[in-house]
Amino acid sequence: MKKISNQLLKNYKQIVLFLTLLLIAHSPKVSANNITIENASIVSQNTGEGTAMIGFDIKWSNSWRVSFGPSNWDAAWVFIKYRVNDGDWQHASLSYVDGTGANDGHIVPTGAEINSKADHLDIESYSHGVFIYANSNLSQSTDNANYTGAQLKWEYDYDGVLSSDNIDIKIFAIEMVYVPEGNYMLGAQKTGLEQKYIRNTASDDPITITNEGALDFAIADDPDDGVSKTDYSLAASFPKGYNSYYMMKYEITQQQFVDYLNTIPTTEINNKSRIGVQTTYRFGLSKSSNIVSSIYPYLPMNFMKWEDLANYLDWAALRPMTELEFEKAARGSDSYNIAGQYAWGISTIVTDVYTYSNADAEDEGIATNYGDGQGNAICLTTSSSYPVRVGIFSANADCSSRAEAGSSYYGIMELSGNVTEFVINAADATGALFDGTHGNGEFDGFNNFDVSSWPSDSNGIGKKGGSFGDVANRLLVSDRGLMTVTLVRNQKFGGRGVRTAP
Template sequence: MKISYLLFLLLVPFFSRANNMQITNLEVISIEAVDQFAIIEMDVSWENSWRDAENWDAVWLFIKYTTDDTWHHAELNYVDGSADGHTSPMGGTITTPSDGKGVFLYRSAIGAGTVTFQNLRLRWNYGQDGITDFEDLTMNVFGIEMVYVPQGNFWLGDGSVVDVQGHFEAGTSGNAYQVTSESAIVLGGGAVGSLGNNNGAGMSNNGDFIPAPYNTISMDDYNDTQSQILPAAYPKGYQAFYCMKYELTQGEYVAFINTLSDLQAQNRFEEDPHASEDEAARRYTLTGTVPNVVTTTPHVPAIFLEYFDGAAYADWAGLRPMTELEFEKACRGTLTPVPGEYAWGTTNLNNTFPTIGSIGQVNEGLTAGYSVVSGNAWFNNVNALGAAIRAGVFAANPNNTGRESAGATYWGIMEMSGNCWERAITVGRPEGRAFEGTHGDGELNSLGNATNLDWPGHSGSNGVDDVIGAGYRGAGFDFPSPVTLNMRVSSRRMATSFYYIRYYDDTMRMVRTAP
């Protein structure tokens, strides 16, 4: 039996502020009661999209539904080696991973600029989710802007000989190390072919700047004489993956919070511990209670984010945390490293205070003081706010069209040097090395925690509620000093550090292994 659009099925539009990504005109166009699937139609658009000869940007689309105020993740159709029952829009391509937790939508042909994909259709196998009746069912479609990072060789470390901060190296040579597969790697020990860390020189021991009880001594557990094994299952970046184009924003985080129970939400955005910070001054504006949590700065990164908060979001969205090896691949691409380089591939750095227009608005931008010839990043030398800036702010300026002036990585990913520290799974502790790169299934436990057994911080029935094994890469806007060194692609100053605290310049960026 085929039924056309049901008026009692509520479909809520989703808006993402980073590049004005919008999901509109949602409609259930048919329900197949016998085979228990529904066809959901929508239009999807976003700005600053591209596809070139190497890679493309995309939107990760997934569906949540509820019949009783408890939200669940919808199972989208997947058929190995044949059509999945989805209908790609004109000019667009859909790729579905085998777990059916969502789809990637991206350009079919080379091009750049705003894209508007109309009449995209997704097949939801609602019977597999235990749905038998659509009455009083509420559904929402979510989208996250991502960037495709292709499979291939890349380099770790940049060969720096000064201001080294635990940089990766080939053995003890000081030279960059090339990753050529996902095979196991020997860490440290000094042998030819091993992945060294410059004997841990310049790495933080946590006690430098965080008071007890939040500080814990932490360093790599390998060095030039002590070795460890990085297992084959740990994602090394050689295999293709999708990476979030921007740091997680407060708007995206609010959308997540509003699908949780009261207890889950309390564990995900309670103010304690927030280091006694003035949240408003730092541009943290989440207020309200579920399902009416709001933010006045949806375009600003989701600061005061602990690793277990980001892990919960990743699980909920069907994504996973990023490893520190993937971080360097996402920045450097396939290019030969430049000593001391930032995410845009040079050591050039703009040190001019900008003029900020439309502060607090979704079109917040820099009207003067940015550079069209040097790398742009948001850090204490140029920070006129004492807080994080809008995600993608440099790329949004029409005068910043190149990689360097836009502060973009080789693949077109934004703010991987500066703005906020990003949590990445470390190779320097056993808890990090146990990570196998499993993806979230869209469902959290009753505490609002991620449930993946291989993710660092998993502690039995509580799920992922610890931080050991997840370090920091990319640097925050002003802490700790000197930020200009921390922002470098190869800097591992805090790669193994962990703090039991939510801090004002901490956030996260998620990834997903490519289908």
């Protein structure tokens, strides 16, 4: 808990000495798919303000910013953890960006923007992280996000750091994709393929979402029956996907979950994972001397249950996505809605089993049966009964389209297939109470997520997108056949997070 004010810091000169010499910056080499933080350091301090500038370089592959089509960009969500005198890791409070530069104090690297306004959880206008992204149009190419000399302003006084404290720091970065504000079509046309899809209350048609106001909708009780339905309502506070937000570009990887596990008390590690219990389905986590690692860092984290995802998202100061936001991110901000639509925008999907090159490696790829002009995805008919490297299809040398990359309209990978992903269930009384509150990087006394508006059990959550163990119909954008959830870990379960745009 934040508790120390300026007047309690007795010797500003001593702060300069200790913070300069004892703040040891650690930055993980891999925190997502090819994202790298290097040269982390304490650059300077302002003892009067009780702040320090944390410097680093950051780069990642396949970055973009475009002003046409989806009119969006990808970004890195960057946040900092610190610990005092080898104690528990805590989330660092950063200055926020107010849009004018007057209240931020961050140093923006050449070619980039930094943004993260304080939201309703950021007490006294502090931020839990920042977005870093290109400041002008940028076409995808290898390693074209490469920003040097970034500096984030840490409000260490507010975080209670004393002059005599020995401080360790870790900087984390997660690749995200900006989903802009705009209309989209929610739900499916009646095809008999999607189970229990969202539809208009008065017809069997999809709903055009034009704002974040209160919404009435219906669930088709039978995919072949255009009459039988159940009506539901959502308050204006429930995120419907119209407003802009950021979504993780890839499913949470095993390395990202390892990063989380290595910043919680060691007595909790086994309870928060399947270490020592699970070794199949390419679950690669292990522990040695209380340090967790994975032999498959680039694979999605599987064997997750709702609590695992919620803990990770709270730790990273993100939040769960709603099933409406899932559909918007996949389909796009326009009226494009076809029968039997996958996340890549068409209704065709590869039906042959893939074989792999460089299996288990950072550059694991598709060796045979890569789809030409079809949608590529990992599901029951194409997989070898396990998940594969995140972003595997877009890295293929033959990739020339959104469908072949298995990409959503906005450039988000594997929304259809690989591992199925937890979402907030809009057709559940508990789920309907969700208001989009972000995690704050801190836990309750039992090292679990502590955001009161997030579902605490199986009520209010569901799964979307299908997995390596599901038939192709479960991968359809509007399918709700996996919305029943039990509080167990399963080899097919994974997830990703979002954050409302500043």
